[in-house]
Amino acid sequence: MNKVQQFWIDFCAENHKEGIKFKDAFQFGVSADWLADLVVEGKKTATTSGFVFYELEKEAIPQAGEYYIVLDGQEEPVAVIQIHSVEVVPMNEVTEEYALAEGEGDYRFWWDAHEKFFTDLLKEYNMEFSPNMLVVCERFEKVYSK
Template sequence: MNEMTLAYWNEYRKENGSHPPIDVEAFQFGDDANALAALVVSGKKTATCSAHVLYEMENELLPYVGQYAIVLDATERPVAIIQTTDVTIQPMNEVSEEFALAEGEGTYADWWDIHERFFSELLGSYQLSFSPSMKLVCERFIVVDRFNVKE
């Protein structure tokens, strides 16, 4: 986590008491970090998904309800702090249209095309193949703070 992001998190924690945990993840969404970060800040993106198999391969903990994260743009500048409100694991071909639309990237068909391409490329880098029934970790979140925006 860079200095600016750490300072942002520490300021958020200071302003919101000791409730938020000390540990927080900072990350960029997908393969167009700026566009996806803008969707988060605008409130159009309130969900995301990731390949379950990668959590298993990397022995990484799954996201959990109440977890905080800092969303970064393509230059690794913080844009917002989000908090996870729901986590489910389901096959990609069973993801609802409502969830896909909550990802903020267009129609259900747009969501499918974007994610099939993204997961095909990502899994290919691990010598794995995309499958329409691959398990996804589907998260919903709320924006709890926007960087440099005080309401």
């Protein structure tokens, strides 16, 4: 049994959630340790990803109610989150209130960081960033950490 599976078993046992499964285990963005810490501290309660990447990878977008395990930069499990809501909107329509829920800084910081991240990632697919590109806005709650 690996560390991620054991982390999930511990969460289920402590929270009487036997019989349910987590959707995936993942790292946030390019600063995995910092972002994982923000989740553990309860400061990060939202995340934004590019809708086009779900299409390109033929993956379903997250759904309300799903559980995910957040990994740090060393791929160690640090938290379980549960998705509360998912919206697909143009990036230039993301509200300041939502951007602040990501816990990383002010709206300008959020915009600049996401524009750079999406620009770099889109280049790998020979695509260009557009301010009105569709993004997946997820709100979540940390439901477990050690």
